[in-house]
Amino acid sequence: MSARKIAEWHDAGLIDAATRDRLTAYEAAHARPLLLWAVWGIGALAIGLGFVSVVAANWEDIPGLVRLAVHLALIAGLLGLVFAREDRLAAKSPWAVEALVFITAALGLTFFGHLGQVYQTSSPLWQPLAVWLALFAPLLLLTGRSWPSALAVVGGAVWTAWEYLTFMTDYPFGDPGAAWTAWLGCVSTLPVVLALAGGWMRARSPRPDFWRRMEQLALAYAVPLASAACAYASLGVFGNEGVLEDSMATLASGAVAVLTGLALMAARPGTSGRMAGAIIAGAGLAILLAPTVDDLDVPAALLFMVLWAGIAAAALVASWRGVFQLAVAAIALRLIILSFELAADLLTSGFGLILSGVMILAVAWVAVRVSKRFAPPSEAEA
Template sequence: MSARKIAEWHDAGLIDTATRDRLVAYEADHARPLLLWAVFGIGALAIGLGLVSVVAANWEDIPGLLRLTIHLALIAGLLAVLFAREERLAEKSPWAIEALVFTLAALGLTFFGHIGQVYQTSSPLWQPLAVWLALFAPLLLLTGRSWPTALALMGGAVWCAWEYAGAMTDYGNGGPGLGLLLWLAFVTALPVAFAPLAAWMRARSARPDFWRRLEQLALAYAVAGASLATALAAVGAFGDGGLTKEWASMATSGAVALAAGLGVVLARPGTSGAMAGAIIAGAGLVLPLAYAADNLTLPPALLFFALWGGIGAAALAAHWRGVFQLSVGVIALRLIILSFELAGDLLMSGFGLILSGVMILGVAWGAVRVSKTFAPVKEDAA
């Protein structure tokens, strides 16, 4: 906040002189020299890029064992700094801890690739990812402060799950059996289980921001999966709708999401927790229904509207202004796409293009009006 803005508020009579003085004093005590930080950051970046360039230019001349030793020593050194200075660093700047932990996680992930390069080994990608999760997920859970570490943890889990599913699926030999499909569906849906864990820890940890972000990422994963399922069903991507073994796998994923949603409701009592859990559970219910509606036009779109309409209703109840506005915008966009799907021939004529343009403007105007009129005044933390 600038001193000029504070002075304008005082001149307009919005704040009195005492409040103005307190604001000015607070801003002076908590001022961040962004320009100076930027200079330091540019200097550090230049040094880092220089070191990387020197190492890259002489990469083949450095013995592989020496490279691995240096890599491992960097990890060990950063771990030592983290555990020896965590409290002091956290008092000065929580973001220092966040940056340190994120760097550690990145070094740990690249270490496995480094091993493969030195010893010319190869393995399915999910295996080093699984080892990385086993070694570094506890560190991220115990020390993470905000969204970078939460994103690293959630992203690593999702990446590992889908790499495992891809490696274990062999459609060239008749496709996987029912048991394997159910197992793979369970594995790919498992990252949603971070939601009840994070919901339970939010009120019991000194790092609520980290757990809130982790819960939000798990919720976003569930919603994204359900939304993608309706989109795939609309274009017939599942290939064969109905009650097949693939449908059973979708139902398994849905059951995991449903259980995670109920877990959030139980772990975090209150309106916000109930609405977050309801969204995750609703996403789980959409999955098998979307598969059953494969290769149809209207039913998958209606499922999409139901999902995001429910998200909008939950946002209203929990006073999540941004989420409500997002849901309105997403529904408006899907409505436009649906109109093209139902009347695609109109786009082949100039008159049809004019009507489509008018419709798009009308839907956009309506979405803005709805968002402004019904959006909650206050947005709470989800």
Template sequence: MPVGTRQASLAGMSARKIAAWHAAGLIDAETRDRLLAYEADHARPLALWAVSGIGALAIGLGLVSVIAANWEEIPGQLRLGVHLALIVAALGALFAREERLAQASPWAVEALVFVTAALGLTFFGHIGQVYQTSSPLWQPLGVWLALFAPLLLLMGRSWPAAMAVVGGAGWCAWEYATASTGWLAARDPGFAMRLWLAAVTAAPVLFAPLAAWQRARSARPDFWRRLEQLALAYAVGGGTLACGLASGGGYNGEASLLGMAAMALRGAVGVLAGLGVMLARPGISGRMAGAIIAGAGLVLPLAHALEDLTVPAAALFFALWAGIAAAALAAHWRGVFQLAVGVIAMRLIILSFELAGDLLASGFGLILSGFLILGVAWGAVRVSKTFAPRGESEA
């Protein structure tokens, strides 16, 4: 277990639990005394914090209520000016006091960074509300990413900032693709446009090699690790969705050369991202993470080629998640392995329903399906308990 996780676990122990462990012979008296001393030194007045938080929340809700009740009476330019002033003040506090805030509490920096980014995102909606303007959603999202993604990358420390970057990029990319294809719905988008949209929607996975390269070179390795994990999840989610669409005919029978070329390009970006992670982190963890991303990329064109072929598409799904499980075993990622086993079991149940849909219309078929679900769930639990890594290594 990493040192930070161990310390966090010890910090949450109660004196009674520590005494019980000592009475059971699990720890000696010296260890007990050290744990009790640590708990005493790091005790936090949770009740006081809770009362203070409730008071601050009440004040904040009161202010929001007062402003909301008089929203239409406040001039739009004044509201925008106050909104912009809040963003500037938050940015000033970050750049002038980041080190001091980080020494007091790293979470203070993370919270201020996230609030600043949120204020920036809502500012564009505020402009549209004041001036009664509208535009495709990808445009304000793109401007927001250009202005605030560098702030999140430079100062982010935890999940919220990493999620804002990867999630915002993915949201913007797919909104752009949706708006572009909708605008061009009256005619075929053409080869160049399809390739461009494929590259745009695949771009968020490129955060993975960037984050992998930064993990050993930054004072914020946890942030970059989370950014890499989110980019990996984006790649795996894309591969999983592609298999599901192929199994259910979600591509609308479009196994055309144009569609295949677009999926091949999207897959190639994933493969390159996976290779980049392997080069940036040559250890077992980096190699396995890169292999998962590259494998998810390879799945994309294959899934498109298996359009409306239920069993082959399902087999491709199983191959993807079996590969993830194998990588998790090699890298000792217990949680990822258990997730992969659960996903495979769920897909197996869904496949049985797809292949025997007529049986579900009868009571006997429902009984059989119930036993099947129980059997698959039991098998998944047994496999997870038998083969899951005993320890959890850092991804």
């Protein structure tokens, strides 16, 4: 906040002289020398790029074991710094700890690629990802404070799960059987379970922001997963042969999401927690119902719109303005797509294109009006 803005508030009668002086003193004491930080950042970046360039130019001349040893030493050094100075660094700047932890986790992830390069080995990508997750997720969970660490945990879990699914579905197992397809369905939804961990810990940890972000990210994974299931149904994908399209996989995936949502509602009984759990449970229910409307345009679209209408209702109850507006936009977009699916022939004529344009504008106008008229006045924290 600038001193000019504080002076304008005082001149407008919004604050008295004592408040003006306190605000000015506070801002002066907590001023951030952004220009100085930028200079330091540019200098550090130049040194880092220079170091990388020197190493890259002589990469082949450096023995592999030396490179691996240096890589491990960097990881060990950063780990030691985090655990030895975490409290002191956090007191000065929580972002310093966040940056150190994130860099350490990134170095850990690149170490597996470095190891494969030195020893000329290869393995399915899900295996090093799973090992990295097992080794570094505890570090992120114990010390993470905000978006980067939460995104690393949830994103790493999603990446590992889908790399595992891709590898296993391409592998020639023959007839995998119901138990195996159910397991693959569970794996596709396992990252959603992190929402339960986030909801349980956010009121029991000194780092509630981190756990709140992890809950939000896991919820954000559940909703597109259910939306994709509805989209697959409208395309008739569930009628095709394949491991992931098997009914047991869908049943297991939906069941995991439903149980996670119900458990989250019990673990965090407040309005926000109940609505977040309801959204996840609703997403699981949509996944369970998707195969029943396979290759049926209208029922599949209705299932999608019911899912997002439920999200909009939950957003209204919890006063999540942005989520409500997103839900209205998703329903409007699906309605437009459905009209094109039902009247594709209209697009082949000029008159049909005019009608389509008018319809799109009408749906957009209604969506904007609904969003403005019924959206909550303010957005509470999820």
